[in-house]
Amino acid sequence: MTLIDNSDQQALAETIQKLIADRSPLSKVREVALSDDPYDADVWRRISDLGVPGLAIPEEFGGAGGTWADLLVALRELGTGLVPSPLFASSVLAAGALLASDDAEAKSQWLPKIAEGAAIGALAISETGDATWGSRPSSVTANDGKLSGTKVAVLNGAQADVLVVQASDGLYLVEAGAAGVTVTTEESLDLTRSIATVVLDGAEGRKLAGDADAILDRVTDLANVALAAEQSGAITSCINITTEYANIRYSFGLPIGAYQGVKHKLADAYTEWSLVDASVRSASQALTTESDETPVAAAAARVLSSPAYVRAAKNMMLLHGGIGFTWEHDAHLFYRNAVTGNVLLGGPLFQQDRLADKLGV
Amino acid sequence: MPAEEFRAKALAWLKENARPFSGDDGDYNPTLQESKDFQKKLAEAGLAGITWPKEYGGQGLGEDELIAFNEAAADFLLPVGPFVIGLGMPAPTILELGTEEQKKRHIPKMLTGEEVWCQLFSEPNGGSDVASLQTTATRTESGNWLINGQKVWTSGAQFSDFGAILARTDPTVPRHAGITMFIVDMHHPGVTVRPLVVATGDAPFNEVYFDDVEVPADAVIGEVNAGWPAAVVMLRNERVTIGAKGRSRSAPLGFDALAELAKEIGTNEDSGVRRKLATVYAREMAMAHFGKVLHEGALAGKEIGARGSAAKLAGAEFGLWASDAAEEIVGQDVALLTGKAAKVAKSILAGPGSATAGGSNEIQRNIVAERVLGLPKDPGAADRKTPFNQLKLSK
Numbered sequence A: 001m002t003l004i005d006n007s008d009q010q011a012l013a014e015t016i017q018k019l020i021a022d023r024s025p026l027s028k029v030r031e032v033a034l035s036d037d038p039y040d041a042d043v044w045r046r047i048s049d050l051g052v053p054g055l056a057i058p059e060e061f062g063g064a065g066g067t068w069a070d071l072l073v074a075l076r077e078l079g080t081g082l083v084p085s086p087l088f089a090s091s092v093l094a095a096g097a098l099l100a101s102d103d104a105e106a107k108s109q110w111l112p113k114i115a116e117g118a119a120i121g122a123l124a125i126s127e128t129g130d131a132t133w134g135s136r137p138s139s140v141t142a143n144d145g146k147l148s149g150t151k152v153a154v155l156n157g158a159q160a161d162v163l164v165v166q167a168s169d170g171l172y173l174v175e176a177g178a179a180g181v182t183v184t185t186e187e188s189l190d191l192t193r194s195i196a197t198v199v200l201d202g203a204e205g206r207k208l209a210g211d212a213d214a215i216l217d218r219v220t221d222l223a224n225v226a227l228a229a230e231q232s233g234a235i236t237s238c239i240n241i242t243t244e245y246a247n248i249r250y251s252f253g254l255p256i257g258a259y260q261g262v263k264h265k266l267a268d269a270y271t272e273w274s275l276v277d278a279s280v281r282s283a284s285q286a287l288t289t290e291s292d293e294t295p296v297a298a299a300a301a302r303v304l305s306s307p308a309y310v311r312a313a314k315n316m317m318l319l320h321g322g323i324g325f326t327w328e329h330d331a332h333l334f335y336r337n338a339v340t341g342n343v344l345l346g347g348p349l350f351q352q353d354r355l356a357d358k359l360g361v
Numbered sequence B: 001m002p003a004e005e006f007r008a009k010a011l012a013w014l015k016e017n018a019r020p021f022s023g024d025d026g027d028y029n030p031t032l033q034e035s036k037d038f039q040k041k042l043a044e045a046g047l048a049g050i051t052w053p054k055e056y057g058g059q060g061l062g063e064d065e066l067i068a069f070n071e072a073a074a075d076f077l078l079p080v081g082p083f084v085i086g087l088g089m090p091a092p093t094i095l096e097l098g099t100e101e102q103k104k105r106h107i108p109k110m111l112t113g114e115e116v117w118c119q120l121f122s123e124p125n126g127g128s129d130v131a132s133l134q135t136t137a138t139r140t141e142s143g144n145w146l147i148n149g150q151k152v153w154t155s156g157a158q159f160s161d162f163g164a165i166l167a168r169t170d171p172t173v174p175r176h177a178g179i180t181m182f183i184v185d186m187h188h189p190g191v192t193v194r195p196l197v198v199a200t201g202d203a204p205f206n207e208v209y210f211d212d213v214e215v216p217a218d219a220v221i222g223e224v225n226a227g228w229p230a231a232v233v234m235l236r237n238e239r240v241t242i243g244a245k246g247r248s249r250s251a252p253l254g255f256d257a258l259a260e261l262a263k264e265i266g267t268n269e270d271s272g273v274r275r276k277l278a279t280v281y282a283r284e285m286a287m288a289h290f291g292k293v294l295h296e297g298a299l300a301g302k303e304i305g306a307r308g309s310a311a312k313l314a315g316a317e318f319g320l321w322a323s324d325a326a327e328e329i330v331g332q333d334v335a336l337l338t339g340k341a342a343k344v345a346k347s348i349l350a351g352p353g354s355a356t357a358g359g360s361n362e363i364q365r366n367i368v369a370e371r372v373l374g375l376p377k378d379p380g381a382a383d384r385k386t387p388f389n390q391l392k393l394s395k
Ligand SMILES: Cc1cc2nc3c(=O)[nH]c(=O)nc-3n(C[C@H](O)[C@H](O)[C@H](O)COP(=O)(O)OP(=O)(O)OC[C@H]3O[C@@H](n4cnc5c(N)ncnc54)[C@H](O)[C@@H]3O)c2cc1C
Pocket: A260, B085, B118, B119, B120, B121, B122, B125, B126, B127, B128, B129, B152, B153, B154, B155, B156, B205, B352, B353, B354, B356, B357, B358, B359, B360, B361, B362, B363, B366, B378, B380
């Protein structure tokens, strides 16, 4: 059951930890976050060289033919360092949609490039004023394959070579640079994620073969487990950084970590993380064994992870006192990332509704 | 035997011999004798002491089989309450620290339900701070020990045959250094058990008085004056027993029972109720999975250690949180101690007790923070060097 910890996966985790320590420590993340670059191209190349974007893509499409659990391990580690990258958008959302489709041509055209990290995919679902996600009515219209409408909160939309767009009658592939496509990078709360608005005005789209609802349902499961894995990693960083500080910051003659007002919050965060970690493992197991439990396990993991991360990040700021609220401290980077993760890809209530649906209550 | 085969065997036996969860079992109150009969059959079927050595009546199997059994058992109401303490705490402690004689003498009988055990740690003047205990054991000329003092909140003492007791054997050394753990015969004439009625109106625990209760030299578990490390072993087992439990369909504050109840009452279409139920499910499952992570880690040689306290804390917090959730899900029926919601109402009332038993949430938080995360010791632990007889104690 602790699938996401076999020896290969442990080795992968260690490699990524080393990559983060050498190339993408939080100081570097901050630099990238404050630049105009959506991510560090050098770090993305190294992640790609390790084969990470193709971990869950079958060999026939140029991937490593590993399991989703392998990719989750990578996401968890990258989550500890808030490493900005298009991995989630491209390898989870876009590749996930392609893999769930029946579109052999689209798969062989895009998956090998995504696996290599040479092309980036994005998934355009969200629309203004809608807190739901996945399979749901869309206001984007399609006339003869020409798409019109607006999508918001598109992760890595501005860097994408191909967008998978949800329209009222199905999913479409839209290539970047096609006529009638305007992609604008938004200023986002989360400095480590690049988020775009995509306006389609008679843009050329190619319909993706397969049952759109089923594809999006699958993608929602993938997104939920993947985000939960990322968040599990990020929570450990919130706890570790705060614990370290609680040992060196003195007040009234003692390290603040000796006081229960501080240590108990950290103990609670650790306990909550233990539950998040356990549910990510079980969801990853379900996903990898293609168990019928996958939708429930994935939704349950996300229902726990996103609010737990918000709490851990908030407490990280609070337990650092004044310093925790400064721009110079990393706490707000985590807090921004946590809040964003809680509201994007379906907010907390949507996730609870989805879990209730999948449980049949 | 592979775990799946074992699961099938367990399931077949349970179907034959145990009562499945039906959501309608408010009238299920097994007597002590029924419990003993059930435990005996369970042991005879090879389903007790699954991971324990064969020479002491166990099955000599692995954690996988244990997990398989627990998962299979989650859908049944097992009348094993009286044995939870004995098998969960004193037995593993004896297996770890006891003499060959003690193991042979007690473990098989504990497994078959012939011997019921209790844990005699807490005292009126200290539960969280177990090491402040004041019950004494003094050596007689013949080398036996005389126990005097009072224990309290002792679960199951009213029907226990034996107890694992902590007593002070040297008051002149710091409090952790002068404690010894003994096996005490609860039928000794010097033992008086008085039931204590609790918040739910039941009397599951007791105050227990010891008046010149003589125990032999070979009743010591571990070493004389090394009762504290023995207690730590037992408390660690206790947290693992209490926390990290599998998901049980029959738990009144669990997802299955609450979902069923919501349907019957007709609150299940309400979106707030549906969302609450979803969250109950997510938390309950995560706890079960956390238990598995710990067990599987242990299997791979990774000590559970103080993470058992995180499991205990998660379980206690779940009970308290699920009480609030149940109020929202079930609504006004919880105000009535009758009908289908009665079990939920009782569980809500019992929640704080379960959170306190086995060490309060605050104590578990201290343990997690200090031993898992490595935060500094609580300032209250500063008197570890003061001789016991010079310490300030509860009034
Ligand atoms: C249902 C039930 C069954 C039990 N069964 C048994 C049994 O079989 N055998 C047995 O030996 N005992 C048993 N107990 C006793 C139980 O272990 C104690 O009640 C528990 O450890 C708390 O101790 P206390 O009651 O003395 O509370 P206290 O220690 O007086 O604590 C009172 C309050 O102070 C808090 N507190 C105490 N110390 C600290 C600290 N350092 N930091 C922060 N907060 C602190 C506690 O969290 C609690 O909220 C049982 C209790 C219950 C409720």
